[in-house]
Amino acid sequence: MDLLPLLPQALADGLLLGAVYAIVAVGLTLTFGVLRIVNFAHGDFLALGLYLTYLGATWLHLDPYLSLVLVLPLVTLAAAFTYRLLIAPVILAPEHNQIVVTLGLSLILQNAMLAIFTADLHTMPSVLSGQIVRIGNVFIQAAALIASAASIAVCLGLYWLLRSTELGRQIRAAAQDRDAALMSGVNVDRMYLIAFCIGIGSLGLVAPLIAPFNYVSPSVGSSFTLTAFIVVVLGSMGNFVGALIGGFIIGLVEAVGGLLTGGSINFIITYAIFILFLLFRPEGLLGGRRL
Amino acid sequence: MALLDVKGLHAGYGDVPVLRGIDLSIQAGSITALIGANGAGKTTLLRTISGIIPAEAGSIRYDGQDILGKPPQDIVRAGLVQVPEGRRLFPDMTVFENLLIGSSSPTARPRRDENLKMVFGLFPKVRERGAQRAGTLSGGEQQMVAIARALMASPRLLLLDETSLGLAPIVVDEIFVAVRRLAAQGMTILVVEQNTALALEVADHGYVLEQGHFAMEGPASGLMADPRVKQAYLGI
Known part of the structure; x- marks a missing residue:
């Protein structure tokens, strides 16, 4: 079969997917880059956002886009509590202690969602579900286009915040040298809280936007966590721009790989790339951290 | 009047005690020297004063207020500021950004322009290097930026x-000329x-x-003439 005519569609799908991967990975790389915490529960907060969107749809009959005004603050609030109760106490602890905490949090969140919502898959239709935008021979879901555009906008907005604002400068200072930041009068604890809330809060923004063309199950978060880790390693841990680029690379690899392999084994390509990077370029594409 | 008054201070890292009963008094407007061999606990004392590591016992009073246990940013805000060992600049930021971070505390923020002018006057090189990444500077320039940031x-x-x-x-001389100037202005x-x-010599x-x-402890000139100090620290 000639696959070439299908390539533009695969590339478009890859870019749309990549943008969402990018924002999820940017959140992960921000928490790692600033707090030096490896958050294995990252994707589970996306699942939390999706379930909140689902509750908004079933209880309040809210369109996913409307539930954004509830989901974003609730997920951010969950992040703030998580930082205060679980992350701050182990912020100076050895890495393996921190990993036990975030891994444990991931298990607790997943099993709590399993207990509350069962393992059934749920969809959250929107007025935009099924709406297709056609560009030549490429068909794009309107909801996916919105999610991708919003993801890119948020990434760029966060980049601007980090680079060009007083708050962003203080966050970067806390990231680059904790003690020096403390001695300069930076409230490092507050910067950690803010960075954690931004990193996770962005998931509260993404969840309602991807809800119209996704399903939710208790384990949906771990697949996002895994992909986000691959993206973050690819783009260099803690590197903001790297996470952005890595997101698009993995999105494209999955979509084009799916085209070539028929979709059944395309994840093998992603993981193969991940392993090759770990073996031959563990510092990632861009190397070093530049936050 | 003592600006800083440390009494019976004990501190350390985990189970390893480093400071065992420190009494230190710093008079306002003076230069005080703290000397000692590598590992004597000098940096630990400064880190405890700045609130980076906790103390096990004792008290630290600054400007009449107990600052022990206060968060580091509050201590900086009160005007007790440290230039850490090894400069510790933010390497991926420009020199200028490093300076701006130095005025993060709410009390220093309104005086930012005034302080920038002051540090550029004290270290003209810092102004010349303003747009450069701090990590790319020479050691002497980094030290000037570190002091300027403080x-x-x-x-x-x-x-x-x-x-x-x-x-x-020659760089040390240049920096200590600036230190003397700051002291002459009442710091x-x-x-x-x-x-x-x-x-x-400077203290x-x-x-x-x-x-x-x-x-x-004692007047710097007295210590300089003390045979024990001469033998152990001055190599005379």
Whole structure:
């Protein structure tokens, strides 16, 4: 079969997917880059956002886009509590202690969602579900286009915040040298809280936007966590721009790989790339951290 | 009047005690030298004063207020600012951004322009390097930026940790001319140095730290002439 005519569609799908991967990975790389915490529960907060969107749809009959005004603050609030109760106490602890905490949090969140919502898959239709935008021979879901555009906008907005604002400068200072930041009068604890809330809060923004063309199950978060880790390693841990680029690379690899392999084994390509990077370029594409 | 008054201070890392009963008094408007060998606890003392590590016992009073246990940013805000050992600049930021971070505390923020002018006057090189990434500067330039960054916080008491370490003598001279100028303007300064001759020469009063407690203290000129100091620290 000639696959070439299908390539533009695969590339478009890859870019749309990549943008969402990018924002999820940017959140992960921000928490790692600033707090030096490896958050294995990252994707589970996306699942939390999706379930909140689902509750908004079933209880309040809210369109996913409307539930954004509830989901974003609730997920951010969950992040703030998580930082205060679980992350701050182990912020100076050895890495393996921190990993036990975030891994444990991931298990607790997943099993709590399993207990509350069962393992059934749920969809959250929107007025935009099924709406297709056609560009030549490429068909794009309107909801996916919105999610991708919003993801890119948020990434760029966060980049601007980090680079060009007083708050962003203080966050970067806390990231680059904790003690020096403390001695300069930076409230490092507050910067950690803010960075954690931004990193996770962005998931509260993404969840309602991807809800119209996704399903939710208790384990949906771990697949996002895994992909986000691959993206973050690819783009260099803690590197903001790297996470952005890595997101698009993995999105494209999955979509084009799916085209070539028929979709059944395309994840093998992603993981193969991940392993090759770990073996031959563990510092990632861009190397070093530049936050 | 003592601007800083440390009494019976014990501190350390985990189970390892480093400071065992420190009594230190710094008079407002003076330069105090703190000398001692590598590992005597000088940096630990400064980190405890700045609130980076907790103390096990004792008290630290600054400007009449108990600051022990206060968060570091509150101590900076009160005007007690440290230039850490090894400069510790933010390497991926420009020199100018490093200076702006120095004025992060709410009290220093309104004086940002005024302080920038002051540090550029003190260290013209810092202004020249403004747009450069801090990590790419020479050691001497980095030390100037580190001091300038601390000055951006409007300190009343400046703690200088191993300022001369690893720098060429001519650069050390240049930096200590600036330190003397700051003192002449009324700033209280604590100089922590392994370079004993330099520290005692610039200071009014001195302390000798040995294995976590002060073995000697007195006027700097007196310490300089003390045979024990001469033998152990000045190599004369």
